[in-house]
Structures are given as C-alpha cells and as structure tokens.
Amino acid sequence: MSQSQQLILSSVLALGTCYVLMSFMRRLRAAKSNIPLVPYSIPFVGHFIELISHPFEFLSKCREKYGDAFDVYMMGTTLTMVTGQTGYEILKAPEAAMSHELAMDEALNFSWIIGYPMWKYKALNAPYIMPKYTSGLNGMDKLIDSELRDSLKRTFNGTHMMTVPNIEDFLHNIITPTMCNIILGKETCHDPELLSTARHFSSDLSECMGIANLIPFKPLVPYVLDLVDSKIKHHRHVMVTKLIPVIELRRRLETKLGSAYEKPLDLLQRHIDARDSQGKPYPADVIAPKLSVYIFAGVYNLILLVSHIVHFVAADDKVCRQLREEQDRIIATHGEQLTKEAVANMKFLDMVVKETLRLTITPFRSSRQAMHTQVLSNDLFSAAHVGANPESFDPWRYRNNPLATTVAADFISFGCGPRACSGRYVAVHVTKATVALLVRGYDMRTATGRRPEPTFSLMECKPGQVEMVLEERI
Numbered sequence: 418m419s420q421s422q423q424l425i426l427s428s429v430l431a432l433g434t435c436y437v438l439m440s441f442m443r444r445l446r447a448a449k450s451n452i453p454l455v456p457y458s459i460p461f462v463g464h465f466i467e468l469i470s471h472p473f474e475f476l477s478k479c480r481e482k483y484g485d486a487f488d489v490y491m492m493g494t495t496l497t498m499v500t501g502q503t504g505y506e507i508l509k510a511p512e513a514a515m516s517h518e519l520a521m522d523e524a525l526n527f528s529w530i531i532g533y534p535m536w537k538y539k540a541l542n543a544p545y546i547m548p549k550y551t552s553g554l555n556g557m558d559k560l561i562d563s564e565l566r567d568s569l570k571r572t573f574n575g576t577h578m579m580t581v582p583n584i585e586d587f588l589h590n591i592i593t594p595t596m597c598n599i600i601l602g603k604e605t606c607h608d609p610e611l612l613s614t615a616r617h618f619s620s621d622l623s624e625c626m627g628i629a630n631l632i633p634f635k636p637l638v639p640y641v642l643d644l645v646d647s648k649i650k651h652h653r654h655v656m657v658t659k660l661i662p663v664i665e666l667r668r669r670l671e672t673k674l675g676s677a678y679e680k681p682l683d684l685l686q687r688h689i690d691a692r693d694s695q696g697k698p699y700p701a702d703v704i705a706p707k708l709s710v711y712i713f714a715g716v717y718n719l720i721l722l723v724s725h726i727v728h729f730v731a732a733d734d735k736v737c738r739q740l741r742e743e744q745d746r747i748i749a750t751h752g753e754q755l756t757k758e759a760v761a762n763m764k765f766l767d768m769v770v771k772e773t774l775r776l777t778i779t780p781f782r783s784s785r786q787a788m789h790t791q792v793l794s795n796d797l798f799s800a801a802h803v804g805a806n807p808e809s810f811d812p813w814r815y816r817n818n819p820l821a822t823t824v825a826a827d828f829i830s831f832g833c834g835p836r837a838c839s840g841r842y843v844a845v846h847v848t849k850a851t852v853a854l855l856v857r858g859y860d861m862r863t864a865t866g867r868r869p870e871p872t873f874s875l876m877e878c879k880p881g882q883v884e885m886v887l888e889e890r891i
C-alpha cells in the first residue's frame with residue numbers, strides 16, 4: 418500500500434471512529450434528556466433532506482406531534498428545536514446560561530472566517546460596539562439620506578422608467594453603497610470589489626456552511642474549509658486589503674490633526690476608537706476581518722427585506738395609497754429630508770416593515786448553546802397572537818404596536834432577549850428611508866400585477882422572480 422493510500426485509509430478510519438463515538442455520545446445524551454428525538458430512517462443524514470426541502474411543513478408537523486421542544490438530527494449533529502413560549506424563554510436567558518456566542522460560532526464558523534477566535538477581543542464585540550454605534554442613529558441619518566438619493570440617481574441614470582428583471586440586483590445598487598458607507602466608511606463604499614463582497618458574502622457563507630454541515634467531526638471543519646473554500650477566503654482578502662490602508666490612514670490623520678480631525682460616524686471608526694483592557698488600540702489586521710460580521714448581518718438581510726416590501730406594496734393598491742398619504746403628511750411637517758424624526762414618524766411604514774418581517778421569517782432565526790443542564794418551565798404553548806388571517810399581508814394588525822424595532826414574544830424577527838439584533842435601529846431606519854424614497858418618487862408594478870411567491874429555506878426567504886416596472890411619478 419502506497420503512503421498516500423495509507424493516509425487516506427487512516428483518515429477514513431479516524432473519521433469512522435469519530436462518527437461511531439459521536440453516535441454513542443448522542444444516544445447517551447438522548448437517554449438523559451427528556452426532549453423527544455424525531456425518528457429518522459437514513460443514518461447520518463437524518464432529517465437533513467426534510468429540513469432543506471420543506472423546513473416549515475416538516476417542523477410544524479414535528480411541533481404538532483412533540484410540542485414546543487424536540488430534537489432533530491442532521492449530518493451527525495443533534496439540534497434541539499425550540500418553538501413557542503419555550504423558545505421565548507430560551508431567547509431571554511442570559512449568555513452564561515444559553516450562549517449566543519458559541520452557537521453563532523458553531524453555526525457560521527466566524528472564528529474561521531476572521532482568522533482568530535470570534536469573541537477574543539472583548540471591546541470589539543457587538544454588545545460593546547453596537548450601543549455606541551446605534552444610539553440615536555449616531556447622527557447618520559443625513560449620510561443615509563444623501564447616499565440613498567445618490568444611489569437612486571446613479572441607478573436610474575437620467576431615465577424616467579426602468580424595467581427591473583431582478584429586484585435584489587436593483588436594490589443592491591441602492592442599499593449596498595449606503596450600508597457600506599455607514600459600516601465600512603466613505604473611503605471604500607463605492608469600491609466595486611467591496612460592493613460585490615458585501616452583496617455576495619451571506620449567500621456564499623450559506624453555501625460554505627452547507628459543506629461544513631457535511632463534516633461529522635466539528636473540530637475538523639476549519640481545516641476542511643481551508644482546503645475546499647475559495648469564495649469566503651476571497652471575501653476575507655478583499656476586506657483586509659481594502660480596509661487596512663483606510664484604518665492606517667485615519668490613524669495618521671488623527672495623530673496629525675489632533676482635535677481638528679473630524680471623525681467619521683461609521684462602524685469602522687467605532688472599532689478604531691475601541692481600546693483593550695490596557696487602554697491600547699487594536700491592530701488594523703484584527704479590526705479589518707471583524708467587520709465582515711456586520712457585512713454578513715447587515716447587507717443582504719436588508720436587500721431581502723426591502724425586496725419583499727416592494728413586492729407587497731406593488732401588488733397592493735390600498736397599502737400603496739396609505740403609504741403615499743403618510744409620505745405627503747411627513748413632507749408637509751418635516752420637509753423632504755429623511756431625518757431621524759421624519760422617518761420615526763412614518764408609523765404606517767413601520768407597520769408595513771413589521772408585517773413583512775413577520776411573513777418572511779425563516780425557521781432558523783436564533784440559535785443558542787446550552788451552557789449547563791437547563792430545566793425549562795415547559796409552559797403550555799401560547800400561540801403568538803397576530804390576530805385574524807395570520808397568513809395574509811395586513812399591516813393594520815400592528816396599529817396598536819407599530820414599531821418594527823420592538824422585539825417581543827410575538828415578534829422575534831430580530832431575535833429577542835439580551836442578544837437581540839443590535840443593528841435593528843439602523844436596519845429599520847434604512848429600510849423605511851429606502852421605501853419612502855421609492856414610494857414618493859416612483860409608481861411600481863410587477864409584470865403579473867401580483868406578488869410573486871417567495872421561496873423559503875432554513876435561513877433565508879428569497880423574493881419570487883418577477884419583472885418589475887418602476888416609473889417616475891410626475
């Protein structure tokens with residue numbers, strides 16, 4: 418037997434042993450837990466096919482049969498799915514009991530992406546950075562307004578009517594430069610390579626994690642991804658090569674100009690200003706890859722959300738009319754500028770955003786890793802109360818609690834509890850500002866006159882494909 422054959426054989430044996438060991442551990446764990454394991458027939462693969470092909474139907478059936486909490490098994494891993502009141506209880510648990518950080522890292526391999534343990538540098542972590550960044554929108558409303566208007570102008574390029582074959586591509590041209598500006602800064606927000614990374618990072622990461630899921634022994638994941646992935650490595654390279662010179666330049670300017678240096682408002686600057694426990698700034702090669710987490714969290718999610726809203730609004734005259742009436746009132750009170758106050762006063766638009774988030778929520782919304790054995794109160798399931806016809810688009814159902822940024826037991830699109838989405842204030846503001854500009858300036862219609870059916874996967878709800886026409890209003 419040649420040396421390489423020996424190597425392959427020993428790797429296969431090692432993997433096989435790991436698999437047998439893990440199966441044993443899993444049985445041991447199942448025997449100790451009183452959470453039911455949904456039966457499956459294909460070894461190792463488990464429920465993977467059902468979860469990929471029809472996640473909602475599969476999980477709803479499991480829930481009907483087993484209640485709020487049940488175990489599913491896929492690709493060598495047992496996952497506890499928790500829904501309803503019990504899920505809410507878990508989301509509200511503190512980090513020390515239910516770790517958001519470990520679960521995120523295991524699900525998305527962020528430590529592999531950024532090249533060091535994701536939670537290593539405390540002052541760079543979301544709970545520390547984000548409040549400073551989002552408090553009162555940090556004065557970014559004017560920046561968002563002008564970047565959105567410029568992007569719209571560039572995209573329409575002097576034409577009064579536009580046929581849009583793919584709504585995501587159209588909105589990428591408007592939203593991605595804006596989000597890149599407020600996350601990465603004005604220096605790079607029109608760089609074509611960075612814009613392409615921002616647009617594709619999330620979907621490429623989902624693809625890459627598809628491969629990671631096939632690897633039964635989790636400690637091997639980073640090594641295998643290093644061998645097989647090229648897209649995420651490319652995105653990491655783009656982030657690092659584009660951002661390190663900007664970080665260094667800003668530091669030089671600050672040293673040179675002192676208090677006369679006008680610091681940018683973006684999230685990059687929050688990272689540059691952060692200090693470790695000894696009061697030292699973080700190196701540029703630590704900061705640059707970390708920003709990819711926000712590109713992942715912030716850009717494609719927004720493109721999807723606004724795409725869905727545009728489809729709903731284009732197919733619903735009543736909603737469109739009420740949005741326009743609201744915009745007329747806002748312009749009469751606040752003028753044309755999309756200031757923080759003006760956007761905050763768009764209450765009906767808030768309801769539209771909230772209803773769209775509700776209807777496009779995906780099964781894998783939030784994940785946690787239990788840090789020790791937990792006894793759940795096992796409350797009887799109390800259905801999230803959304804009123805009549807829960808499957809229909811009815812923004813008025815939120816007339817008494819319109820704010821899309823308020824997380825609650827019956828609205829978990831931004832998660833809930835101590836680790837709820839800390840970017841939601843920015844996310845909702847940019848979403849509302851984009852939709853407001855489109856509704857004010859354009860008549861929008863789909864070629865079919867109807868909203869195309871979206872497609873759901875475990876982590877994404879993609880808008881259906883339909884040609885759209887956007888025509889400037891006179």
Ligand code: HEM
Pocket residue numbers: 508517543544547600711714715716718719722782783784829830831832833834835836837838839840841843844
């Ligand atoms: C439509 C847009 C968005 C949706 C639907 C969304 C949704 C979510 C969800 C469900 C979580 C997990 C919460 C949990 O586990 O309980 C999350 C976390 C997070 N999101 Fe968002 N998000 C959006 C936009 C953004 C934006 C624009 C940013 C940043 C600029 C952002 C930054 C974050 C961060 C930093 C976390 C982790 C929070 C932590 O570690 O404590 N998100 N988001």
